[in-house]
Amino acid sequence: MSKTYRSVKLILGDQLNMAHPWFDNVDEETLFVMMEVRSETDYVKHHIQKVVAIFKAMRTFAEDLRNKGHHVHYISITDKENRPTISTNLERICQKYIVKELHYQLPDEYRVDQEMKKLQTTLDIPFLEIDTYHFLTTREEFGEYFKGKKSYLMENFYRNMRLKHNILLDSANKPIGGKWNFDHENRKKVPKNHALVPVPLTGKNVSEIVNEIQQAQVKTIGSISANEFSWTTSRSEALALLEDFVASALPLFGTLQDAMTEQHWYLYHSRLSFALNVKLIGPLEVIQRVERAYHENSGMYELNQIEGFIRQILGWREYMRGVYWTHMPDYATLNFFENRRALPSWYWTGNTKMNCLKHAISQSLEHAYAHHIQRLMVTGNFALLAGIHPDEVDDWYLGIYIDAFQWVEITNTRGMSQFADGGIVGSKPYVSSAAYINKMSDYCAGCHYSFDKKIGGKACPFNSLYWNFFDEHSEKLRSNPRLGMMINVWNKMPNEDREAILTQAAKYLDQIETL
């Protein structure tokens, strides 16, 4: 006789929030279901570290639930009864047990949201959908906030969030320090002779999971050190990482937030994105911990470090989620510049003579991580200047980064970085010549190319491609108030200089595979 469950509750791999009301009380008639499933491992080719981190975090979460007395049905990747999709696994569970209701938390990705909606039309039991209680805004709130406005502006949204959650405000509800935003103080490169002291890594052994993933023949990219895996995969590890970050990296976070260096792969960044995105830790608890550090340690932290960090989570992270749910599914097809070129094969190997790209790509393959400015101003910048199809750019970002989930990946990539949304996320495309990369990094000194040359065999490709971009898209960009000046500079250049630059750019685009 099959066992009866009043409810079966699905927990996805990015829904590992132990503070969710589902887990408040143990209920003998509730069965939690978690699954390592091919539809999720295979919708894009993921970095091996991303798959390992998700499986390890899921298994630890399941164990913690069992230790609290909950009933958990966990389907591992090598389980003989495992089915290829979330739906088919749930159908099997509903055949195996007598299930009265199926409950699930709102999925963060449109693909899975649709799958769950479709399943409700075929599986003949009541479904109940519930919030994840992780984000600080609902799916709809963003659209409501900007209703009737011509365009979005992150800064307005962010100020509203500061007020709503009472973050970094004085008793009159004004921003402490007299300003909402300290970004202009956060654009420094790593000073010469600065001895970097990033948060130390703690490793653990994950070889068992790596072996199972290989046994199941899941196709992955990148490399892994299975006996010193350092991504946080439990709540206690995430809390410890937050404490380490606050103690040692936060004092310099803002100042060096945009800096890039060959010396280190995460500098003073927190590496909290994975833990946040799989919900091991909540955005408000991270923000409040950082704010508390500021108030309790007078003189240790300058406001620009604190505000700069909080803005990323309270502002950008929630803003991106709002854009995603307001504009999907159309968002995934936008291609404002009508870019068509294929992604160069060296994005998958790091095998290029351009030192900035070699470095950012190699570290991504080695660590499943690059910090924001590497993603935006090196790999993203080049892809946009070279006219790569946004689908290919999205697949690369979605696969390679430990923290890549479509709601935050696509809005950052297709939106902020590639401007394929024509200005929904941001008001201008993030493009630069070598001057910016040279200003913010130490990459150019050791490069095959010369950052200060536009023409010739050793001229940095970013330089001619930058002007080529303005030439090619001048019609689409002319009316943009933030870009008109660059278009004027281009138009005023002597004709022979413009021709030489365009010829150089065309040559580089022809030889893109060997750059």
Ligand code: FAD
């Ligand atoms: P820190 O620099 O320490 O920042 C703290 C936190 O702020 C991060 O953990 C993250 O939760 C949040 N944050 C910072 N910037 C952003 C942003 N632009 N959007 C949303 N949240 C932000 N972030 C992802 O979480 N997943 C992605 O798939 C992703 N793809 C990106 C693709 C591109 C092209 C670009 C330009 C950025 C992308 N980002 C993405 C945003 C950002 O680069 C990462 O959140 C950050 O690098 C993660 O490292 P960290 O935890 O050390 O961040």
Ligand code: DLZ
């Ligand atoms: C990213 C990912 C991967 C690689 N594997 C799984 C998995 O096997 N099981 C699972 O529940 N979730 C996985 N995830 C995360 C999901 O893609 C994520 O939960 C959904 O897309 C909803 O955002």
Ligand code: SF4
């Ligand atoms: Fe990158 Fe150009 Fe600098 Fe080389 S010279 S590191 S290609 S910006």
